[in-house]
Amino acid sequence: MTQPNLDDALAKLYGLPLPAIEVLKLRGDASTRSYFRVRLSEAGVGSPQSVIAMQLPEDAFGSDEGGKPADSERLPFLEIAELLGSKGLPVPSIYVEDLTNGIILLEDLGDTTFEQRLRGQPRADWRRLYGDAVDLLAELHDRCAALPEASIVSRRRFDRELIDWELDHFREWGLEAPFGPLDQAQSATLHDAFSRIGSAIEAMPVGFVHRDYQSKNLMVGPGGRLTLIDFQDALQGPRVYDLVALLCDSYVPLDLGLQESMIDRYAALRRIEPSELRREFWLVTLHRKLKDAGRFVFIDRVRNNGDFLQWYPQSLLYVGRAMEQSPGFAGLRSLLAEAIPGFPDRVTKPDSEAE
Numbered sequence: 001m002t003q004p005n006l007d008d009a010l011a012k013l014y015g016l017p018l019p020a021i022e023v024l025k026l027r028g029d030a031s032t033r034s035y036f037r038v039r040l041s042e043a044g045v046g047s048p049q050s051v052i053a054m055q056l057p058e059d060a061f062g063s064d065e066g067g068k069p070a071d072s073e074r075l076p077f078l079e080i081a082e083l084l085g086s087k088g089l090p091v092p093s094i095y096v097e098d099l100t101n102g103i104i105l106l107e108d109l110g111d112t113t114f115e116q117r118l119r120g121q122p123r124a125d126w127r128r129l130y131g132d133a134v135d136l137l138a139e140l141h142d143r144c145a146a147l148p149e150a151s152i153v154s155r156r157r158f159d160r161e162l163i164d165w166e167l168d169h170f171r172e173w174g175l176e177a178p179f180g181p182l183d184q185a186q187s188a189t190l191h192d193a194f195s196r197i198g199s200a201i202e203a204m205p206v207g208f209v210h211r212d213y214q215s216k217n218l219m220v221g222p223g224g225r226l227t228l229i230d231f232q233d234a235l236q237g238p239r240v241y242d243l244v245a246l247l248c249d250s251y252v253p254l255d256l257g258l259q260e261s262m263i264d265r266y267a268a269l270r271r272i273e274p275s276e277l278r279r280e281f282w283l284v285t286l287h288r289k290l291k292d293a294g295r296f297v298f299i300d301r302v303r304n305n306g307d308f309l310q311w312y313p314q315s316l317l318y319v320g321r322a323m324e325q326s327p328g329f330a331g332l333r334s335l336l337a338e339a340i341p342g343f344p345d346r347v348t349k350p351d352s353e354a355e
Contacts, residue, residue, distance in 0.1 A: 115215035144208035158237025174294030306352035320344025
């Protein structure tokens with residue numbers, strides 16, 4: 001980020017002359033966007049003392065998360081932030097849209113994510129904390145059940161093409177990249193299992209999907225208030241997808257009992273038959289966690305960021321648990337146990353090419 005570009009964006013918020021500023025680059029995640037905290041030595045009445053500057057990549061409308069390119073004249077993040085805000089949902093305030101310079105100035109929500117809050121609290125408190133996150137998720141889904149047809153969220157679908165792309169992402173990066181190519185019989189077993197997973201998910205009830213509703217994408221404010229971030233990929237998809245992302249989060253190991261109690265909580269809030277929701281939950285878990293395992297290797301080998309490989313084993317542990325809850329995947333379990341040493345309980349992270 002160049003200082004003149006940042007000054008242009010700040011001038012739109014604070015006017016000129018600008019006071020002295022301090023710019024701190026924040027630790028990156030798996031995103032192609034970069035984030036900076038900007039602190040001002042002094043700010044006018046009603047103006048924020050600090051803001052977050054989001055620097056967009058050159059292809060701000062592109063995504064390597066699969067799916068069709070955004071058919072929108074407005075940046076999806078901005079459109080969806082406005083949509084969620086109009087529904088009374090907690091999202092960061094947007095102060096400046098300086099797309100000419102690729103900078104967006106956002107409300108500074110602090111540094112505490114839901115993941116960090118969990119790690120700072122005893123396990124006995126996790127049920128209450130997850131209850132808050134599930135309650136917000138149910139509220140999000142209820143308020144976004146009916147959306148304008150023109151909304152980008154209404155126009156984007158978690159369709160069969162995207163389902164298959166994510167499963168193949170695991171085959172390419174989570175399986176063959178670290179452990180070598182599959183033989184013909186193994187490939188046939190994988191294809192059959194993926195086809196059945198895809199068909200089951202394709203038939204599920206759909207609704208609003210944040211697409212990455214997990215512990216690193218919930219910010220914790222004063223009094224424990226949760227705020228949504230990283231929602232730019234939102235679309236229409238399996239109604240249980242976000243619940244899977246939260247309760248089978250690779251960054252936080254949860255026991256089966258807590259997962260099941262939160263599934264029941266969400267089912268009650270959304271008035272869904274619990275047994276049917278559990279069936280959908282574990283099938284989508286199988287899909288999502290395979291994709292995540294592949295994603296972490298991709299981030300290492302393509303983006304040269306090995307930080308996420310440590311979460312590869314936890315992703316596969318959830319895959320194993322999903323197979324226990326979803327009968328009919330004995331062939332896939334045997335294949336993964338043969339191809340991945342220690343699957344699913346004693347997997348170690350793959351070697352990093354970024355280190």
